[in-house]
Amino acid sequence: MSSLVQTLYELRRIDELSRGDSFLHRLHPAAKLLTTLAFLAVLASFERHQIIPLLPFAVYPIALAAWGDVPFRPIMRRLMMAEPLIIGVGLLNPLWERSAVAFGPWQISAGWLVFASIAVKGSLAVSAALALTAVTGMDGVAAALRAMKVPRLMVMEIQMTYRYLYLLVEEAMRTINAYRLRAGRAGNPKPGVWGPMVGRILIRTVDRAERIHQAMSLRERGGGRFPGRVIKFAWKDALFLCGWIALFLFLRLFDLSSWLGALVLGGLP
Amino acid sequence: MSHHLIEARDLHYTYPDGTPGLGGVSFRIEHGQSVGVVGANGAGKSTLLLLLTGILTPSLGEIYIGDARLTKKNRDRIGGRLGMVFQDPDDQLFMSRVGDDVAFGPINQGLDPDRVSRRVTEALQAVGISHLKNRPPFKLSAGEKRAAAIATVLAMEPDMLLLDEPSSWLDPKARRRLIKILQGFSHTKIITTHDLDLVLEICQRTIVLSRGRVLADGPTASLLTDRKLLDEAGLELPLSLHPAAG
Numbered sequence: 001m002s003s004l005v006q007t008l009y010e011l012r013r014i015d016e017l018s019r020g021d022s023f024l025h026r027l028h029p030a031a032k033l034l035t036t037l038a039f040l041a042v043l044a045s046f047e048r049h050q051i052i053p054l055l056p057f058a059v060y061p062i063a064l065a066a067w068g069d070v071p072f073r074p075i076m077r078r079l080m081m082a083e084p085l086i087i088g089v090g091l092l093n094p095l096w097e098r099s100a101v102a103f104g105p106w107q108i109s110a111g112w113l114v115f116a117s118i119a120v121k122g123s124l125a126v127s128a129a130l131a132l133t134a135v136t137g138m139d140g141v142a143a144a145l146r147a148m149k150v151p152r153l154m155v156m157e158i159q160m161t162y163r164y165l166y167l168l169v170e171e172a173m174r175t176i177n178a179y180r181l182r183a184g185r186a187g188n189p190k191p192g193v194w195g196p197m198v199g200r201i202l203i204r205t206v207d208r209a210e211r212i213h214q215a216m217s218l219r220e221r222g223g224g225r226f227p228g229r230v231i232k233f234a235w236k237d238a239l240f241l242c243g244w245i246a247l248f249l250f251l252r253l254f255d256l257s258s259w260l261g262a263l264v265l266g267g268l269p
Numbered sequence: 270m271s272h273h274l275i276e277a278r279d280l281h282y283t284y285p286d287g288t289p290g291l292g293g294v295s296f297r298i299e300h301g302q303s304v305g306v307v308g309a310n311g312a313g314k315s316t317l318l319l320l321l322t323g324i325l326t327p328s329l330g331e332i333y334i335g336d337a338r339l340t341k342k343n344r345d346r347i348g349g350r351l352g353m354v355f356q357d358p359d360d361q362l363f364m365s366r367v368g369d370d371v372a373f374g375p376i377n378q379g380l381d382p383d384r385v386s387r388r389v390t391e392a393l394q395a396v397g398i399s400h401l402k403n404r405p406p407f408k409l410s411a412g413e414k415r416a417a418a419i420a421t422v423l424a425m426e427p428d429m430l431l432l433d434e435p436s437s438w439l440d441p442k443a444r445r446r447l448i449k450i451l452q453g454f455s456h457t458k459i460i461t462t463h464d465l466d467l468v469l470e471i472c473q474r475t476i477v478l479s480r481g482r483v484l485a486d487g488p489t490a491s492l493l494t495d496r497k498l499l500d501e502a503g504l505e506l507p508l509s510l511h512p513a514a515g
Binding site for chain 1: 319322324348352353355357360361363364365366369373374377403405407421422425
């Protein structure tokens with residue numbers, strides 16, 4: 001199976017998971033979205049070379065996946081797809097920051113610490129976002145944004161961008177399959193073919209996006225409303241939100257990893 | 270005057286790149302009529318539907334829906350009386366559940382949640398796919414997708430139904446099912462298609478388009494048996510009337 005087909009199935013798989021019926025799925029989407037935003041904000045508040053205090057934060061994406069009956073494999077696969085980007089963002093730090101710092105018993109370049117910190121933060125952020133999508137779905141996230149009074153146009157843009165992503169992958173899949181069926185042993189498209197092929201895929205995608213927009217606007221007729229479950233923000237949603245924020249603050253203010261390390265190694269007073 | 274009446278007066282349309290779309294099309298369709306619009310590729314069938322729904326604005330000519338002239342200003346209100354089913358159901362279905370897609374139109378009509386829910390139930394029942402309400406559209410078969418696309422339009426309770434190539438990509442059973450569904454509707458229907466057999470079964474009247482103009486307009490039974498006319502329009506006799514069909 002081509003990697004594009006795989007990507008399409010992975011995208012759909014994550015979306016399908018959001019139709020589950022765990023207690024997490026039944027929570028108000030705004031509670032889950034706000035909790036995830038709080039998680040990202042707390043992650044971003046750490047110093048750029050901190051690594052160890054970040055590790056306990058893995059509990060959030062793991063808990064979302066475990067409580068939401070989300071299998072880890074699709075989440076891990078999508079995370080692996082994002083890893084090159086995360087690594088790319090932090091890769092230049094070891095070149096820029098060469099001053100030596102102590103890391104346990106070792107002396108290493110400060111740049112490597114920043115790189116590792118970015119990699120951990122990025123991985124935690126992406127896995128939390130994936131777990132959120134898997135227990136809420138893009139429609140749920142959009143409903144949460146609307147509940148949070150985000151401008152309707154912006155929410156529609158997000159939903160349409162998500163739909164456009166599907167279209168782009170579908171069109172690319174068709175074009176590449178058609179190429180391969182005629183390419184024989186040539187296999188994957190050669191560099192000289194990529195230019196016209198990408199152009200063609202984009203034109204076809206824009207054409208199709210236009211037809212979808214026409215079909216949508218004929219039923220929308222200026223209404224600007226999207227369907228979605230209307231659920232009230234209940235005490236259980238508030239409890240979920242407050243509970244997690246309290247835990248994030250605790251983990252931010254108290255270095256649990258170091259404390260546990262000292263406890264295990266007998267270093268506590 | 271009936272709201273279920275549609276009239277085109279000398280419609281012209283040229284695409285922005287200069288490609289001619291329509292060159293003076295006129296007709297009047299009365300309440301409850303089922304009209305087939307047939308013609309070769311590029312005859313202007315899809316352009317005509319896009320003009321009637323207000324997506325495109327005619328370069329020249331007028332469209333009346335009921336007693337109101339369709340303009341840019343009133344196209345959301347007046348054009349909303351027409352429900353259009355697109356050729357490719359994948360273009361029409363964009364939500365992640367069939368039920369949400371069917372609810373999209375009624376919600377945007379400003380209906381309260383109870384009425385939206387009732388409309389969704391009724392529309393899904395009308396096309397026989399109530400059991401697919403919670404399924405993602407991309408998991409449906411071509412026939413189910415077509416039925417879902419029709420349901421999205423029916424839920425808005427339009428006065429008239431416009432269908433663009435409704436039988437394309439359907440297997441014989443799904444096509445037969447579609448014909449039964451369409452025969453069950455009392456709406457005014459305009460169906461553009463190459464499937465002349467479908468027109469024979471559903472439409473009492475046919476408009477034959479050729480190069481953006483009306484070549485003939487009359488009873489289906491007489492137009493679709495006129496070999497010379499069909500030949501001129503780039504069409505052939507319906508398969509069921511073909512001598513080889515017995």
